[in-house]
Amino acid sequence: MRLTPSITGLGALAVLAAAAAAVALPASAPAASTPRCHTADVSAKVGAVDAGAGQRNATLTLTNRSGHTCRTAGYVGLQLTTAAGGKIPTSTKRTGGSAPTVTLRPGAKAVATLAWTVVATGSEPTNGPCERSATDLLVIPPNETTQTSTAWTQGPVCNRGQFTIGALRGSQRL
Numbered sequence: 244m245r246l247t248p249s250i251t252g253l254g255a256l257a258v259l260a261a262a263a264a265a266v267a268l269p270a271s272a273p274a275a276s277t278p279r280c281h282t283a284d285v286s287a288k289v290g291a292v293d294a295g296a297g298q299r300n301a302t303l304t305l306t307n308r309s310g311h312t313c314r315t316a317g318y319v320g321l322q323l324t325t326a327a328g329g330k331i332p333t334s335t336k337r338t339g340g341s342a343p344t345v346t347l348r349p350g351a352k353a354v355a356t357l358a359w360t361v362v363a364t365g366s367e368p369t370n371g372p373c374e375r376s377a378t379d380l381l382v383i384p385p386n387e388t389t390q391t392s393t394a395w396t397q398g399p400v401c402n403r404g405q406f407t408i409g410a411l412r413g414s415q416r417l
Contacts, residue, residue, distance in 0.1 A: 317410060321333055364403075
C-alpha cells in the first residue's frame with residue numbers, strides 16, 4: 244500500500260509554519276512596506292510650558308499630515324532662529340533609553356519631551372536675557388536633513404540654547 248500526504252495534512256503544516264513565523268516577529272514591528280516619515284509628511288508644534296525653579300518643560304508634537312501611514316524612530320534635531328532667519332546657538336542633549344518605532348496613521352501624533360533652563364549659566368549675562376530670543380524652532384525629524392518650523396514663544400533658552408530631549412514616542416491624543 245502506497246501512502247500519499249493528504250492536502251489537509253499539508254495545509255495544516257503550512258498554517259503551523261505561518262503561525263511560527265508570525266510569533267517570531269515583534270508585535271510592535273512596523274510592516275516592511277510602511278515608509279519612513281519624511282519632513283514633508285509631518286508638522287511640529289510645541290505645547291504648553293510647565294515652569295518651575297528656572298526650568299521649563301514642554302511637549303514637542305509631530306503630527307502626520309500626509310495621506311499615508313509612515314513610521315519614525317529616534318530623536319529630532321532642533322535649531323532656534325530669529326524672525327530674519329538668523330540662527331541662535333542651539334544644542335540638544337538626549338535623555339532616556341531606547342527609541343521605539345512609532346507608526347503614524349494620517350493625523351496621528353508622536354511626542355517628545357523638551358526641557359531647558361531660563362537661568363544664566365557660565366559666561367551668560369545675569370542682568371538681562373541670557374541669550375537672544377527666538378521666534379521659530381526648526382525641527383528636523385529623525386533620519387532627515389530638512390526641517391519643519393513651529394513658532395517659539397517661550398523666550399530665551401539659557402545654557403547656550405541647550406535642550407534636553409527624549410526620544411519620540413506614540414501619543415494617544417489625535
